[in-house]
Amino acid sequence: MDEAWDTAQLTDRTEEFREVLDAQNRKLRNRFMQMAAGIAPRLCPLCDYFGNFAAFGQPPRFDARCPSCASLERHRLIWLAITRQGLLDPSHRLLHFAAEGPLRKRIHKLVGQYETAELRADLFPDHILNIEAIDLPDDSFDRIICNHVLEHVDDRKALREMHRILRPGGIAILTTPLIEAWAETYENPEISNPADRFLHFGQNDHVRVFGRDLRARIIAAGFVLDEVTAKEPDVHRFGLMRGETVFIATKPGASS
Numbered sequence: 001m002d003e004a005w006d007t008a009q010l011t012d013r014t015e016e017f018r019e020v021l022d023a024q025n026r027k028l029r030n031r032f033m034q035m036a037a038g039i040a041p042r043l044c045p046l047c048d049y050f051g052n053f054a055a056f057g058q059p060p061r062f063d064a065r066c067p068s069c070a071s072l073e074r075h076r077l078i079w080l081a082i083t084r085q086g087l088l089d090p091s092h093r094l095l096h097f098a099a100e101g102p103l104r105k106r107i108h109k110l111v112g113q114y115e116t117a118e119l120r121a122d123l124f125p126d127h128i129l130n131i132e133a134i135d136l137p138d139d140s141f142d143r144i145i146c147n148h149v150l151e152h153v154d155d156r157k158a159l160r161e162m163h164r165i166l167r168p169g170g171i172a173i174l175t176t177p178l179i180e181a182w183a184e185t186y187e188n189p190e191i192s193n194p195a196d197r198f199l200h201f202g203q204n205d206h207v208r209v210f211g212r213d214l215r216a217r218i219i220a221a222g223f224v225l226d227e228v229t230a231k232e233p234d235v236h237r238f239g240l241m242r243g244e245t246v247f248i249a250t251k252p253g254a255s256s
């Protein structure tokens with residue numbers, strides 16, 4: 001079976017029909033997301049909305065997006081982790097990579113200095129930064145938030161850079177797609193075009209799929225690791241993804 005499976009041929013074929021398939025799938029997905037009514041009412045901890053949530057994602061997930069503040073499962077989980085553990089306070093200077101609107105709106109009020117970072121200038125961030133080579137001084141932030149970025153970049157470089165710009169005792173709050181059943185991260189440098197990346201990594205701009213060795217990679221950058229995992233009753237109340245994990249990576253040293 002394996003020998004008969006010609007990935008190159010599959011990729012060629014995918015390329016050939018890609019535009020047509022993409023358009024069809026996109027139409028179907030959008031129609032589904034508009035029609036999906038939600039399975040049960042949920043509570044959004046970010047905006048206190050209670051009611052049906054919208055479907056979101058590829059493939060679409062039911063009860064994923066809060067219709068009031070647009071939060072997704074991971075934003076609600078991160079918010080719960082931040083508020084329950086008291087991770088942010090007015091003495092903190094925080095850097096938010098690829099800042100997501102629903103989190104940004106609430107988080108900027110909790111810290112003394114809130115700054116955003118993007119690779120692209122057209123998003124009008126406070127800092128235009130390459131996370132693999134951050135043009136900011138050592139020991140300059142108390143907190144970093146970085147969601148769904150590590151799967152797009154060289155995570156080893158990015159983690160070392162985040163560690164460098166955090167003050168001792170500072171914390172990076174991290175999430176990324178993760179397959180807990182895989183001991184090892186799947187990477188393949190030969191997979192470099194968008195169609196291949198979609199086939200191998202599930203999205204055309206992802207460069208790997210992390211396994212549970214993500215933890216060792218975070219620790220190797222110098223962090224001490226804690227984590228918060230979505231469990232019941234939070235999952236059904238707040239519309240979280242079962243087992244999704246927020247990594248709370250602390251740079252050792254004096255607490256801040």
Ligand SMILES: [Zn+2]
Binds near residue numbers: 044046066068070071
């Ligand atoms: Zn909401």
